Amino acid sequence: MASSYVSANGSTRLLLDEKNWYGEYQTQINGKVWAGEITPGRILGHTGNRAMYSSFKDNPGVVLESPDEVNSFCSGGFTAIQTVENGRYVLKARWSASEGKNCPGVGQPITLRLVEALPIADKKGDYFFENSKEWYGLPNGQNEFHTWDLWQVVDASGPLSCRVKPNGKIMKTYRRGDRITAGYDGRGHASAILGADNKETHPSALNPSSIKGAPWMRTSDKCFVRANRQYIQPLSGSKI
Structure with a gap:
């Protein structure tokens, strides 16, 4: 962490x-x-x-x-x-x-x-690569971008769906209050924020327009939730 x-x-x-x-x-x-x-x-x-x-x-x-x-x-x-x-x-x-x-x-x-520096959502409540305050990787100055690790489900409308891909089939659900961890793909890519087109934002592309559609976050359960403060919010490391 x-x-x-x-x-x-x-x-x-x-x-x-x-x-x-x-x-x-x-x-x-x-x-x-x-x-x-x-x-x-x-x-x-x-x-x-x-x-x-x-x-x-x-x-x-x-x-x-x-x-x-x-x-x-x-x-x-x-x-x-x-x-x-x-x-x-x-x-x-x-x-x-x-x-x-x-x-x-x-x-x-x-x-x-x-x-x-906790992530800060944009005016629409979305967490993009640009505004989620993603940190540089460790160790030894590799300077890779990472998505903030720890999040909590805040959706009050019911179970939060975690899908096999953005807008895909439901793989599992989370309850309000559940803690989730950002996950990475098998290639070790650090960015867990994807667009609705299932494409990752390149570290050099820090503009929300580089994501097609609403942003989604890959979790450690290898499924995706909407990256919006209506559904998830970042947690401080002090909450571990």
């Missing part, structure tokens, strides 16, 4: 493996994008009330504003305090750069409040 966290202004995003507390991040400093990895470290406490003490290092070459910055990076200590507020994880994260090349933050620790 991994969770995506984001700052209030959206400039910093952190992906955290909740089991091993390995992470990846991307942020903007002085208009430039910096990205890197957080190594597994010492963990104290329990889920929802714990602290992590580790280190971070930017990936050289991410900052490409000029040839002189190709190998720019920062590295140093990283700490994070995890709590639960209003039913979702919150991190107080601190990057303390101690060395690097062309690093603007040496000796100037940065502390941010990051909130678990």
